Amino acid sequence: MNRHSSIGGYPTARGRATRLLFGATATVALAIGMAGTGAATADADTVMDPVSLGADPVGVAVSVDGTRVYVATIDNDSVSVIETATNTVVDTIPVGAGAVGVAVSADGTRMYVTNRGDSVAVIDTATNKVADTVTVGDDPIGVAVTPDGTQVYVTNRGDDSVSVIDTATNSAVDIDMVGEGPIDLAVTPDGTQVYVANSRDDSVSVIDTATNTVAGTVTVGDSPEGVAVTPDGNRVYVTNNDDDSVSVIDTATNTVTEIGAVGDGPLGVAVTPDGSRVYVTAFKDDSVSVIDTATNTVVEVLDVGDGPEGVAVDPDGSRAYVTNNNDATVSVIDIDNAKCTGSLCFGS
Numbered sequence: 001m002n003r004h005s006s007i008g009g010y011p012t013a014r015g016r017a018t019r020l021l022f023g024a025t026a027t028v029a030l031a032i033g034m035a036g037t038g039a040a041t042a043d044a045d046t047v048m049d050p051v052s053l054g055a056d057p058v059g060v061a062v063s064v065d066g067t068r069v070y071v072a073t074i075d076n077d078s079v080s081v082i083e084t085a086t087n088t089v090v091d092t093i094p095v096g097a098g099a100v101g102v103a104v105s106a107d108g109t110r111m112y113v114t115n116r117g118d119s120v121a122v123i124d125t126a127t128n129k130v131a132d133t134v135t136v137g138d139d140p141i142g143v144a145v146t147p148d149g150t151q152v153y154v155t156n157r158g159d160d161s162v163s164v165i166d167t168a169t170n171s172a173v174d175i176d177m178v179g180e181g182p183i184d185l186a187v188t189p190d191g192t193q194v195y196v197a198n199s200r201d202d203s204v205s206v207i208d209t210a211t212n213t214v215a216g217t218v219t220v221g222d223s224p225e226g227v228a229v230t231p232d233g234n235r236v237y238v239t240n241n242d243d244d245s246v247s248v249i250d251t252a253t254n255t256v257t258e259i260g261a262v263g264d265g266p267l268g269v270a271v272t273p274d275g276s277r278v279y280v281t282a283f284k285d286d287s288v289s290v291i292d293t294a295t296n297t298v299v300e301v302l303d304v305g306d307g308p309e310g311v312a313v314d315p316d317g318s319r320a321y322v323t324n325n326n327d328a329t330v331s332v333i334d335i336d337n338a339k340c341t342g343s344l345c346f347g348s
Helices: none
Strands: 010-013 057-062 068-073 078-083 088-094 099-104 110-115 119-124 129-135 140-145 151-156 161-166 171-175 182-187 193-198 203-208 213-219 224-229 235-240 245-250 255-259 266-271 277-282 287-292 297-303 308-313 319-324 329-334
Touching: 057 110, 057 319, 057 329, 068 110, 068 319, 078 099, 088 129, 110 140, 110 151, 119 140, 129 171, 140 182, 140 193, 151 182, 151 193, 161 182, 193 224, 193 235, 203 224, 224 277, 235 266, 235 277, 245 266, 266 319, 277 308, 277 319, 287 308
Parallel strands: 057 099, 057 308, 099 140, 182 224, 224 266, 266 308
Antiparallel strands: 057 068, 068 078, 068 099, 078 088, 099 110, 110 119, 119 129, 140 151, 151 161, 161 171, 182 193, 193 203, 203 213, 224 235, 235 245, 245 255, 266 277, 277 287, 287 297, 308 319, 319 329
């Protein structure tokens, strides 16, 4: 998130409270070979007409079948539901005070939304209704579900903890030994580890999900924000908001390399399903950088809306969705022009 001024811990833009999700920076671009990752960008991505929400968006997630995009709107205390076939808002779900993060279970039946009222709303995606509300720690932000759907992990920035929700009972316990200011997190594809970005001490905590204890700590860049894991589980990409870089963690050794030139004030990060690209939002220059994971270099920069924060890629890797906090829109990126046709496209 943007780190320039803050009200209650959240920086402001145009007088509104915003910052909540990710960061990235620049230094040295290092080539790292990755099994199962693709080559450089073959075709240019295209930014399609934005979806207007009428409220400040932060977190974003795509349904498992790719038909819906769920966007947490912090000032509207709700989740907007976008139909991807038409790129229109088809529903709004009230969830609680200050909706921030959003994650969908692997089976697609449940959505979990963090609220600044120290709770997580559990939504039944069949009805788009809140089925339960779980009390967690202070100032919850990031949220992620394990692949088997049995546990939900939530970062609590206000008390430096991670809450673990048992989805069978919707009860939570806390892990207290993470770093300072935990803000975002991601679960590895095999479900054995959770990587937690600690925004105030420039580190990533590694949680062992079998014991729910911190198994290690990795030093990264300045003010880490967003976290994403490659589909093969070999790499973790972390945005560092204050030094405009992305840290790449080798999960076998927990060693780190840096990628630079990712835009001004990087926040959100997402990896394509084939592991070939990483999309990074840059809040301060209204752009998205596209990283080729075969070389770990930026191969494309896209102009999006005002103050981009969250980013998510759909299950088939054909589109990326970016929340623009300052103009209350969602930018839709057509990856390699896979689906961009007719009047929806206005070019990259």
